[in-house]
Amino acid sequence: EAQVTQNPRYLITVTGKKLTVTCSQNMNHEYMSWYRQDPGLGLRQIYYSMNVEVTDKGDVPEGYKVSRKEKRNFPLILESPSPNQTSLYFCASSQGTDQVYNEQFFGPGTRLTVL
Amino acid sequence: AQSVTQLGSHVSVSEGALVLLRCNYSSSVPPYLFWYVQYPNQGLQLLLKYTSAATLVKGINGFEAEFKKSETSFHLTKPSAHMSDAAEYFCAVTLYSSASKIIFGSGTRLSIRP
Numbered sequence: 165e166a167q168v169t170q171n172p173r174y175l176i177t178v179t180g181k182k183l184t185v186t187c188s189q190n191m192n193h194e195y196m197s198w199y200r201q202d203p204g205l206g207l208r209q210i211y212y213s214m215n216v217e218v219t220d221k222g223d224v225p226e227g228y229k230v231s232r233k234e235k236r237n238f239p240l241i242l243e244s245p246s247p248n249q250t251s252l253y254f255c256a257s258s259q260g261t262d263q264v265y266n267e268q269f270f271g272p273g274t275r276l277t278v279l
Numbered sequence: 280a281q282s283v284t285q286l287g288s289h290v291s292v293s294e295g296a297l298v299l300l301r302c303n304y305s306s307s308v309p310p311y312l313f314w315y316v317q318y319p320n321q322g323l324q325l326l327l328k329y330t331s332a333a334t335l336v337k338g339i340n341g342f343e344a345e346f347k348k349s350e351t352s353f354h355l356t357k358p359s360a361h362m363s364d365a366a367e368y369f370c371a372v373t374l375y376s377s378a379s380k381i382i383f384g385s386g387t388r389l390s391i392r393p
């Protein structure tokens with residue numbers, strides 16, 4: 165089954181404790197992206213990647229890191245999480261890099277709480 | 280700068296009634312516009328998109344949206360609401376066909392009354 169998977173789905177952690185949220189897609193997609201969803205703000209892009217070893221900042225990259233060492237994986241790293249990073253996180257992927265003619269497929273989301 | 284504004288964070292309609300979710304865009308050039316749906320505890324799913332081919336766009340599950348340049352709008356409609364339509368809906372925009380990112384609106388939660 166074609167899908168985007170994220171782990172963990174739920175995470176409660178404490179300020180400053182490094183964490184990684186994994187994202188994997190089995191569709192051989194070129195493009196991958198991370199978003200955070202907050203009430204009243206919709207989805208905001210954190211980072212995106214147009215291919216292996218190619219990543220770029222989205223609209224809200226502060227406090228986050230990403231890597232794209234393999235085509236299928238795009239982990240999101242919080243080196244020192246803070247309470248303002250409490251949010252619902254989505255990973256997405258698409259076949260091509262342009263977002264008009266390539267539909268993004270979203271993972272199920274990771275709900276992160278930083279105490 | 281490109282942006283979309285969704286009017287109404289929460290809309291409630293009766294089952295069988297018309298669904299109308301409002302989206303207005305702001306851009307200096309003709310935009311590409313999208314509607315996404317998010318069912319409870321799931322990721323987003325593309326409902327439909329406007330790519331300048333036709334102003335009335337039909338999507339999945341009986342939804343459609345009309346691009347109105349004079350009103351800078353791209354409202355989402357469905358003639359008759361079903362209970363299964365209860366979800367959050369996001370309007371989104373980008374300006375270029377080669378764009379590698381799209382900008383999402385703040386979302387509208389649709390509730391359906393029995």
